[in-house]
Amino acid sequence: MPKAAPKRPVRKKREIKDSAKQGTITRKEAREAVRRVSKNESSPR
């Protein structure tokens, strides 16, 4: 019986963790600002 191929170690992308404390802006407000700016960054000039 053929030997099973050795399993490759699982590699996964690091997880981005939340900041320890929230500041004066909420995560939702920050996320919306990031999305709006990212949209402008990727749109053609």
Add this chain to the structure above:
Amino acid sequence: MPGTYDDSVFLNCPFDGAYRVLMEAVVFAVHDSGFVARSALELDDASQPRIQKIYEIILASRFGIHDLSRTELDPDLKLPRFNMPLELGIFLGIKRAGRGRQKAKRCLILDVERYRYQAFCSDIAGQDIHAHEGSPEIAVKVVRNWLRNQTQGSGSIFPGAVSMQERFRTFVEALPAMCRLVHLERDDLIFNDYTTLVVQRLKENP
């Protein structure tokens, strides 16, 4: 999900305006490596003595980044600023005398030049000191590479140093526009707002 003890990195860095860009680079590299930056700046509680806040954050953090680059003479007082070496001493003391998980602490010591510390803090001779030369790009690379070494064998994939430097550069370029949208001043961002924006940016661009 916020960080645990094993994900938390205590930042022992100067808070002055001239250092801001280096602090921002270090915070970015910590979060882009999958860790959580912790600082005495995150707590705004006048009822708690500052040193108590520092003890609590060090006890909650497995890792520490200690930047001694601002240990220099105050031009008026002719005395050195010694908060950073003091907090490094607290970190090393807790690692040495603490129990259980505190023994697993790891730290990165930064300075402008690798051997400058020998003139003011020679007791730490033998520790590996890294130089950022006052450059945010070098600081990103040094922090990223150090955290990479701490996670060897974990199977976790990080952006490479050049990629992370580029991600930081584009984040800094986009930051003023993000600040305008949330009605904050770019040059007066507090630590918690800066980290919130960093985290959301990285989650959108993992």
